[in-house]
Structure formats: C-alpha cells, structure tokens
Amino acid sequence: MAISNRQLIYANTPSPAIDPSLTNGTFKLNTTSIPDQIPNDKVLVRVHYLSLDPAMRQWLTAKRVMRGQSIAQVIAVGSGLQSQYKVGDWVVAYSGWQEYCLLGPKEAQKVVVPPGCQPTDAMSVLGMTGLTAYFGMIEVGQPKPGDTVVVSGAAGATGMVAGQIAKVKGAKRVVGIAGSADKCEFLVKELGFDAAINYKDKDWKKQLKEATPEYIDVYFDNVGGEILDACLARAQKDSRFAICGAISQYNSAKPQGPASFMNVISQRITMKGFIVFDYAKKYDIALKDLSTWLTQGKIKRKEHIIRGGLEAAPQGLVSLYEGANTGKMMVEVAPVSEAIGAKAKL
Amino acid sequence: MAISNRQLIYANTPSPAIDPSLTNGTFKLNTTSIPDQIPNDKVLVRVHYLSLDPAMRQWLTAKRVMRGQSIAQVIAVGSGLQSQYKVGDWVVAYSGWQEYCLLGPKEAQKVVVPPGCQPTDAMSVLGMTGLTAYFGMIEVGQPKPGDTVVVSGAAGATGMVAGQIAKVKGAKRVVGIAGSADKCEFLVKELGFDAAINYKDKDWKKQLKEATPEYIDVYFDNVGGEILDACLARAQKDSRFAICGAISQYNSAKPQGPASFMNVISQRITMKGFIVFDYAKKYDIALKDLSTWLTQGKIKRKEHIIRGGLEAAPQGLVSLYEGANTGKMMVEVAPVSEAIGAKAKL
Numbered sequence: 280m281a282i283s284n285r286q287l288i289y290a291n292t293p294s295p296a297i298d299p300s301l302t303n304g305t306f307k308l309n310t311t312s313i314p315d316q317i318p319n320d321k322v323l324v325r326v327h328y329l330s331l332d333p334a335m336r337q338w339l340t341a342k343r344v345m346r347g348q349s350i351a352q353v354i355a356v357g358s359g360l361q362s363q364y365k366v367g368d369w370v371v372a373y374s375g376w377q378e379y380c381l382l383g384p385k386e387a388q389k390v391v392v393p394p395g396c397q398p399t400d401a402m403s404v405l406g407m408t409g410l411t412a413y414f415g416m417i418e419v420g421q422p423k424p425g426d427t428v429v430v431s432g433a434a435g436a437t438g439m440v441a442g443q444i445a446k447v448k449g450a451k452r453v454v455g456i457a458g459s460a461d462k463c464e465f466l467v468k469e470l471g472f473d474a475a476i477n478y479k480d481k482d483w484k485k486q487l488k489e490a491t492p493e494y495i496d497v498y499f500d501n502v503g504g505e506i507l508d509a510c511l512a513r514a515q516k517d518s519r520f521a522i523c524g525a526i527s528q529y530n531s532a533k534p535q536g537p538a539s540f541m542n543v544i545s546q547r548i549t550m551k552g553f554i555v556f557d558y559a560k561k562y563d564i565a566l567k568d569l570s571t572w573l574t575q576g577k578i579k580r581k582e583h584i585i586r587g588g589l590e591a592a593p594q595g596l597v598s599l600y601e602g603a604n605t606g607k608m609m610v611e612v613a614p615v616s617e618a619i620g621a622k623a624k625l
Numbered sequence: 626m627a628i629s630n631r632q633l634i635y636a637n638t639p640s641p642a643i644d645p646s647l648t649n650g651t652f653k654l655n656t657t658s659i660p661d662q663i664p665n666d667k668v669l670v671r672v673h674y675l676s677l678d679p680a681m682r683q684w685l686t687a688k689r690v691m692r693g694q695s696i697a698q699v700i701a702v703g704s705g706l707q708s709q710y711k712v713g714d715w716v717v718a719y720s721g722w723q724e725y726c727l728l729g730p731k732e733a734q735k736v737v738v739p740p741g742c743q744p745t746d747a748m749s750v751l752g753m754t755g756l757t758a759y760f761g762m763i764e765v766g767q768p769k770p771g772d773t774v775v776v777s778g779a780a781g782a783t784g785m786v787a788g789q790i791a792k793v794k795g796a797k798r799v800v801g802i803a804g805s806a807d808k809c810e811f812l813v814k815e816l817g818f819d820a821a822i823n824y825k826d827k828d829w830k831k832q833l834k835e836a837t838p839e840y841i842d843v844y845f846d847n848v849g850g851e852i853l854d855a856c857l858a859r860a861q862k863d864s865r866f867a868i869c870g871a872i873s874q875y876n877s878a879k880p881q882g883p884a885s886f887m888n889v890i891s892q893r894i895t896m897k898g899f900i901v902f903d904y905a906k907k908y909d910i911a912l913k914d915l916s917t918w919l920t921q922g923k924i925k926r927k928e929h930i931i932r933g934g935l936e937a938a939p940q941g942l943v944s945l946y947e948g949a950n951t952g953k954m955m956v957e958v959a960p961v962s963e964a965i966g967a968k969a970k971l
Contacts, residue, residue: 503886522889536882540849543868543898550896552889 281312282323285589286344286377293339295531297600299593306345306376306593313379319359321381324351326374327618328584329592329610330402331599333435333501333526345376345592350390350402350609352618360384367619369398371406376592378612395574403436403607404573404580405566411523411555412440412499413565417448418558419521419551420497424449427493429510431455432501432526433475434462436607440569441499441523442472443578450497454490456483456506458602465605470579484509494518502527504535511539511548520550526600581606588612627658628669631935632690632723639685641877643946645939652691652722652939659725665705667727670697672720673964674930675938675956676748677945679781679847679872691722691938696736696748696955698964706730713965715744717752722938724958741920749782749953750919750926751912757869757901758786758845759911763794764904765867765897766843770795773839775856778847778872779821780808782953786915787845787869788818789924796843800836802829802852804948811951816925830855843867849874850881857885857894866896872946927952934958 290307291298298304317323330348338346353368363384364370370387374380390401403409415437422428428445432438433455445453455466455475463475474490476483487509494515500507503525510520528534543550558565572578583604585595592610599608636653637644644650663669676694684692699714709730710716716733720726736747749755761783768774774791778784779801791799801812801821809821820836822829833855840861846853849871856866874880889896904911918924929950931941938956945954 508882524890525887528887534884534887536854536884536886538880538882540882541871541874541880543896544870544900545898547898547900547903549898550889552891552893552895554890554893557893 281314282379284311284313284377284379285309286311286375287589287592289339289342289345293336297336297339297593297597299597301590301593304593305339308590309344313381317355317357318381319357320383321357322353322360322364322370322384322387323355324370324372324374324380324382324387325354325618326351326378326380326612327615328399328402329376329589329612330406331585331592331595331604331608331610332408333432333524333599335596336600343375346373347376347592348372348402348407349374349612350399351380351387353387354379354619364389369401371401376589378589393570393574396570399582399607399609400573400580402609403582404440404578405569407555408436408607409440409569410558410562410565412437412444413569414555414558414561415499415521415523415553416441416444416497419553420445420499420519422448422450422497425451426496427452427454427491427515428497428499429454429456429487429491429495429513430499430501431506431510432524433457433466433472434459434605435501436604437523438499438501439466439470439581439606440578442466443470443572445497445499446471447572447577452491452493454487456487456502462605465581469581478506487513497521499523500525503537504528508537508539511537511542514542514546514548516546518546518548520548522550522552583608585610627660628725630657630659630723630725631655632657632721633935633938635685635688635691639682643682643685643939643943645943647936647939650939651685654936655690659727663701663703664727665703666729667703668699668706668710668716668730668733669701670716670718670720670726670728670733671700671964672697672724672726672958673961674745674748675722675935675958676752677931677938677941677950677954677956678753679778679870679945681942682946689721692719693722693938694718694748694753695720695958696745697726697733699733700725700965710735715747717747722935724935739916739920742916745928745953745955746919746926748955749928750786750924751915753901754782754953755786755915756904756908756911758783758790759915760901760904760907761845761867761869761899762787762790762843765899766791766845766865768794768796768843771797772842773798773800773837773861774843774845775800775802775833775837775841775859776845776847777802777852777856778870779803779812779818780805780951781847782950783869784845784847785812785816785927785952786924788812789816789918791843791845792817793918793923798837798839800833802833802848808951811927815927824852833859840864845869846871848872849883854883854885857883857888860888860892860894862892864892864894866894868896868898929954931956 504527850873
C-alpha cells in the first residue's frame with residue numbers, strides 16, 4: 280500500500296516577512312505518495328522532529344520541498360542496505376519539511392546515542408547547533424581563564440551551548456543577552472550564566488555595561504544589528520568576535536552594518552565569520568567533548584517543541600525569528616508514541 | 626637671545642568638519658619664546674617637515690599644541706646630552722605643530738638614513754605609514770602567491786606601500802582604489818599595480834568587479850564606508866580584511882557600518898583591526914625589509930609636500946581628508962635650504 284506523504288513546498292518569495300499561512304503564504308501543502316517498492320539503495324524514513332534554524336531564511340531559494348534537518352526513524356530498508364540499517368533505527372537527515380522521505384545511505388546518518396543522552400540531542404547539543412557553538416567558541420572566540428564572554432541569542436539552541444562551553448573553558452564571567460525576563464532567568468538559574476540581559480528592557484545598554492565591568496574579551500554573535508554594535512562599543516583590546524549569525528537582519532530588506540565598526544581598529548578586534556561545515560574534520564573530537572560535558576551535567580540541554588504536526592512548521596519558523604524559543608526549537612511531526620519501539624529508545 | 630616660536634593650538638571642537646581658518650577656526654596661532662638656556666636633559670630642535678596623518682582627526686582631544694610627528698633638526702644640545710646628539714642631527718619626533726621644540730632624549734629619535742634613502746623617508750616608507758603598511762599587509766592580510774589583493778586609499782602614504790608590499794610577497798593581482806584618474810595612473814604606471822579604480826567614477830563598483838575576476842583574498846582598508854562595503858561583497862572565501870583606517874567616516878557625525886556585513890559569515894571573512902604600535906618589537910625587522918626594498922627599487926617613495934609654512938597645516942589636514950594627496954603628505958615648516966649643513970645631508 281502506497282504511503283501518503285504530506286510535504287510543505289517553498290512557494291512564494293517573502294516580501295520580506297515570511298507568511299505562515301498555507302493559503303497563498305510562503306509555503307504550500309502538497310501531498311504525494313511513496314510507492315510500496317523501496318529502491319535497493321534507499322531507506323524510507325518517517326520524520327518525527329523537524330529542526331527550525333535561523334539560517335533557514337537564507338535557504339528560501341529553490342521552490343521545492345522546504346529544506347531542513349530532522350530526526351527520523353527508518354521504517355523500511357532497500358535490499359542493498361540491509362547490512363547498514365534496520366527498521367527502527369533513528370537517523371538525522373536533511374529530509375526537508377515532509378512526513379516521509381526516501382534517503383540514500385549517505386543522506387541518513389544513524390544516531391548513536393551516548394550514555395546519558397537521547398536521540399533528539401543529535402539535533403541540538405550533539406547536532407549542528409551544538410557543533411556551531413563548539414567551533415565558534417573554541418576555534419574563533421578562544422576564551423581564556425579570566426575572560427569576560429558575552430553571547431547574544433543566548434537562550435537559543437546555539438547560544439545556550441556557546442555560553443556553557445565558555446564556562447567549561449574557565450571564562451570568568453559569561454553574560455547572556457536574550458529577549459525576555461523568563462529567558463534571562465533560565466540562563467542564570469538553570470544554566471549558570473553570571474548575568475543575563477533582556478534586550479527588550481529600555482536600559483539594556485546600561486545593563487550590558489554594568490554586566491561587563493572588565494569589558495568584553497569574547498563575543499559570540501547570533502543576532503547582528505544593534506546588539507553587535509553595543510558589544511563593539513564594549514570591546515576589550517585584542518578581543519575576538521565570533522560572527523555566527525545575524526538573525527536581527529535576515530528579515531530586513533535593508534541590512535544595517537554595525538555603526539561602532541571603527542572600534543575594530545581602536546580595540547584591535549578580530550571579527551571572524553564562520554560556518555560549522557568548515558570544521559567537519561574535527562566533528563569527532565567536538566562530539567566527544569560535547570557528549571562528555573552533557574553526561575557530566577556541565578552542559579544542559581533544553582528543547583522547545585512545537586506541537587501541531589507538519590502544518591505548524593511555518594508558524595514555528597516565524598516564531599523562531601520572533602524569538603519565541605528557549606533552547607532548541609523543533610516541530611513534532613509525529614509523536615514519539617507512534618514510533619516503532621520508541622519507548623525503549625527515547 | 627630667546628627664540629620666538631610659533632605654534633598651532635587645537636582650540637575649537639570641529640562641528641564636525643575641521644575649519645582651517647586661523648580666526649575662530651579649529652586651530653589658533655600662538656607665539657611663545659624659548660629661553661636661551663637649554664635644560665641639561667633636552668635638545669632644541671627646529672621642525673622642518675610636519676607629518677599629516679588620517680588619524681589626526683582622533684587626536685583632537687586636549688586643547689593644546691596640535692599633536693603631530695615631524696622631521697626636525699637639532700640646533701642646540703643640553704649639557705647632559707652632548708654624547709648622544711650634536712647640532713645638525715636629524716630626528717623624528719612628536720614635536721607637535723610648532724616651529725621649535727625642546728625634547729628629551731627618548732622623544733627625539735635620531736634618523737639613521739640607510740644608503741639610497743633620505744631623511745624624510747623616516748616619516749613615510751621608513752616611518753609610521755610604511756610600518757603600518759608592512760604589519761597590516763604581512764601580519765594581518767598575509768597575501769599568498771596567487772592572491773588578489775585590493776587596497777583602498779591606495780595613493781595615500783600607507784596604501785601605496787601596502788600595495789607594493791603585496792607585489793613583493795607574490796600577489797597575483799594588486800588592485801588600488803583611489804580618488805582621481807591621476808592617482809590611478811600613478812598607481813599603475815609608476816608603482817606597478819595591476820589595476821586601479823577611481824571611486825569617483827559612476828561605474829566604480831562595476832570596475833571593481835571586473836578588476837577582481839577571482840574575487841578578493843586580501844583587502845587592506847584605509848577608508849571604511851561604501852568602499853569597504855563593496856569589497857565585502859566581492860570577498861573570496863576565507864579572505865582577510867586588514868582594517869587600518871576609515872577615513873571616509875572620521876568626519877562623519879553618524880558613522881555608517883558596512884551594510885554587506887553579513888558576508889563576513891557566508892565567506893568566513895576574518896576582519897582584524899590593528900594599530901602599528903602593537904608591533905613595536907618587530908620594527909627592526911620591518912625597517913630592514915622596507916629599506917632593502919626601497920633601495921632595490923621594489924618599493925618606490927612618493928612625497929606630497931605642502932608649502933606655506935606652519936600656517937598651511939590646518940588647510941593641509943582638510944585637504945588630506947579631501948584626498949588631495951598622492952603619497953605621503955607633509956607640511957614644509959622650514960625649507961631644507963635653511964637647515965644647518967643640510968645640503969650635504971638631504
């Protein structure tokens with residue numbers, strides 16, 4: 280019996296905001312069917328959790344099934360792959376925004392769950408966001424004992440890990456910048472940040488100044504715009520600015536550069552943009568460190584799960600850009616209770 | 626007989642442009658007298674050439690004799706310094722904008738003129754601008770054989786040396802950006818740049834694109850603003866942007882950040898601000914290289930001398946910000962013909 284597969288297609292260019300409506304909005308719903316017969320060199324997976332990521336705004340290029348990573352479960356295996364996969368295996372894959380997907384062996388990465396970890400970690404602390412935090416902080420930011428480290432988007436999937444890594448590496452003060460009092464409380468009380476600033480407070484710049492009495496040695500930037508600007512104005516001499524993202528600018532028709540850019544000269548700042556894929560050769564080392572820290576409780580996980588199935592993804596993405604999430608944002612396409620043998624694994 | 630000493634005092638804050646008038650302008654003329662008796666631990670120098678530098682806009686802080694470097698000649702030596710200095714020695718010093726100055730031994734650096742070089746080189750290729758070009762290009766830009774290197778403010782004292790150093794280091798293409806057709810011709814015909822772009826041409830961005838078919842590996846920035854922005858938009862992956870100055874922004878009441886800043890992420894650009902003084906421990910090596918290249922003709926000098934005495938300095942500074950100079954801009958406070966034994970030395 281062919282499986283009916285619902286998918287979300289990128290259909291209309293945002294102007295410039297993403298329109299989450301499924302009627303003439305940015306995405307449209309489409310239904311295909313996946314034939315019974317699995318090709319020899321493919322596995323059929325069922326998508327359980329879609330990842331929502333700030334970079335997605337830049338993935339709106341080809342008008343096709345929306346690109347995206349997911350945690351999925353193998354439900355059928357082509358005859359040529361039966362030594363590699365079995366039904367019930369969990370994988371992480373760029374399945375895109377759909378309920379089912381046929382994947383080649385290189386497209387479906389089996390999730391090996393280290394002791395004390397869980398499959399969805401493969402999409403957060405032990406996934407792209409955790410690795411992004413790791414390389415941005417360790418290779419670009421290079422915090423040293425005694426340093427003051429500031430992280431923007433600090434309650435997001437990448438930021439929360441970046442700040443915790445700085446602590447592991449002996450930073451003297453780790454300061455998070457986030458968009459609500461709840462997020463700030465989470466950062467300080469649950470994750471052990473030394474201070475957190477709600478950038479929606481009127482006096483946030485004053486708070487930033489007070490929270491960085493010895494200025495900023497390392498800044499991990501997820502947001503760009505005005506917050507990057509304020510951190511440039513608080514930069515310590517020879518500071519390192521790891522430029523990871525600029526979520527404040529992605530939906531802007533006319534991006535703004537940092538007006539305090541001249542501090543790059545006066546404070547001899549190194550600003551370096553980076554993309555996690557450039558460090559692929561070091562993923563193994565990074566994942567070993569991250570899973571150790573996760574197991575030891577030195578890094579804590581936090582998931583923000585959107586319910587409502589595939590259709591909830593567009594509104595979820597809009598919410599991500601509005602800063603609704605604390606921790607890694609995912610869309611639950613199919614609950615764990617429906618997974619094959621899931622209770623034993625998740 | 627006491628010597629009458631005219632000096633220019635920084636008197637009024639620019640609003641925001643520098644006003645070169647000596648009547649209620651940014652600077653005012655003052656006359657003091659220097660007593661006959663030289664203190665034991667001082668030398669008295671006569672200033673011959675004042676250096677005009679883009680950084681001066683940021684030196685307008687204390688309301689005192691305008692800060693500035695000069696090439697000066699020792700005309701009297703205190704009794705305690707006669708083993709170190711003799712009348713007629715040339716020195717480079719932060720004398721400020723005045724005709725005469727009393728200097729301590731650490732404030733007057735004797736100019737040792739390498740064979741084939743001349744005393745005013747100590748304020749250009751073998752001075753702060755040449756050293757700035759050297760460290761910015763070699764330590765920050767790090768051009769490799771085959772690289773495309775772009776220099777802005779390329780006909781200025783620092784830029785012209787920076788571009789020539791890139792050639793010495795084997796860059797495949799060196800492209801200068803300057804503000805007139807004459808400057809561009811100078812860069813290509815006299816200095817051997819591969820291309821030069823007049824940013825006052827309407828189609829300068831198109832010219833920049835055509836001049837960088839393999840994009841930009843190293844950008845040495847003296848100007849900031851729109852040109853930095855255009856170079857960010859042409860950046861090659863893993864490119865290095867040496868941020869030396871932002872002359873387009875110094876006189877701006879509201880500086881603009883680079884709007885193409887997000888390319889820092891997509892192209893993994895490293896932008897590093899630097900200040901020459903941080904490399905003081907390496908000056909000896911740099912000066913050895915620079916004087917060798919100058920003697921060998923691999924680097925050519927170019928001086929732009931403003932006549933009219935001390936009073937011409939404020940207008941000279943305004944002209945510097947207007948981009949009037951090709952090469953190192955200096956104000957002739959006293960002609961060489963008036964120097965002690967000068968004909969033999971200059």
